[in-house]
Amino acid sequence: MHKRALGAAAVTGVAALALSACGGSSPTTPSNTAAGTGAGTSKAAATTTGTPETPSGTAAPVRDANVDLVIWTDADRSKAVQKYADQFAQENGVTVKVQISTDVRAQFKDATKVGKGPDVIVGAHDWLGELVQNSTVAPVSLSSDVAAKFLPSAIAATKFNGQSYGVPYAVENIGLMYNKDLVPNPPKTMDELVATGQKLVKEGKAKQVLSQFVSKVGNAYFAYPYLSAFPDGGIFGTKGNGDYDPGKLIVNSAGSVKGGDVLAKLGQEKVLSTNVDDTNQDALFDTKAAPFMISGPWSVAKAKEAGINYGIAPLPSIAGGGQMKPFLGVQMFYVSSKAKNATLAQEFVTNYIPRKDVQLALFQVGQRPPALKEAYDQVAATDPDVKAWYEAGVDGKPMPNIPAMNSVWGPFGQATADIIAGKTGAKERLDAAAKEIAANIAKG
Secondary structure, eight states, X not given: OGGGSBTTOOSSGGGGBTOOOOOOXXXXXXXXXXXXXXXXXOOSSOEEOSSOBOOSTTOOOOOOTTOSEEEEEOHHHHHHHHHHHHHHHHHHTOEEEEEEOSSHHHHHHHHHHTTOOOSEEEEEGGGHHHHHHTTOEEOOOOOHHHHTTBOHHHHHHTEXXXXXOOEEEEEEOOEEEEETTTOSXXXXXXXHHHHHHHHHHHTTSOSOSEEEOOOTTOOHHHHHHHHHTSTTOXXXXXXXXXXXXXXEEOTTSHHHHHHHHHHHHHHHTTSSOTTOSTTTHHHHHHTTXXXXXXXXXXXXXXXXXXXXXXXXXXXXXXXXXXXXXXXXXXXXXXXXXXXXXXXXXXXXXXXXXXXXXXXXXXXXXHOOOBSBHHHHHHHHTTOHHHHHHHHHTTTOXXXXXXXXXXXXXXXXXHHHHHHHTTSSOHHHHHHHHHHHHHHHHHHO
């Protein structure tokens, strides 16, 4: 997924966090005055670094104390952010520096503690709860009329305890990729997917039914949709206002156990395997070994390069339940609570990021559906992949952005891997995972 596997997290279900990037819009016009430059006077000349700075090794970027606005992003998005940072600097008569962070989330947390952090960061929405808990990000002043111009799910992901903390620019989720040369029409149900795949294997046209990231330690991000297909299935219940409730853990609810039983069955049938992970998932599909793959936009480039005639469809429904619903990942711009010039930071995030041209530029980088409806509509009109990915996630829910989610990825991911491998029954294993997760949450 990009390695977000989300987000990548790599060795545990956290890998699932590495997915947002998570990802993945009518703009207001920035002020032409020197907003909040500290002394309140215009600069003689607006400047930026020209090119983003790349930190050596894993060290955090070093903030230049003489710069008015510092933005941290990853390498992939740096050039697009740099372009508009340059414009912002010129229009407002200020200095702006874009710096590449190798680990925005962790380095931002550490640098902010000692007063050397950036003013703005680019990252996934599921960081939000932890950032708010650590008092490192500030609410953003996004007007209701501007907020209404974004996809509702994207705006919802920027909120914590009813307060908005960022401006979104992309959404992402997983769906079903299928080889149209082998399967002209996508299956609507998991039973149909399995039957079609098994027939192709029997005919020697494929080697396995489905390619999906499982791994020996599991992947909570990819396992979640099987639970979400059943009423009361998932990870956390919600409060009356729709926020996730860390006190309502449902990984072992009746619905979740039914989803676990499906994982067990698919493991027994060799449809899902712990031998498939981020090292071979794409290759199995791209070499036509598997006619189906559950993945996200990050897999498209490789499929195109391999010459696969692919299609993208929503995840199938499950017998006895309903449609599998993926997590939604949302990418956004945050404002630091310790920003050197909070007014300037708010100006950039709330007046520049909602612009259609900015959202389209960021789309070109990651190919995730833009969060701004106007930008999404423009892209979807000419790019069927973008439209297909959006439709595959239209019924999904934002990945939990509460701090308690950090206690879930590893234990829940491992539990699903054990279930798929047939090491234990679904109820027994999910009960154990729920106990471990609850203990982790209690420890903070």
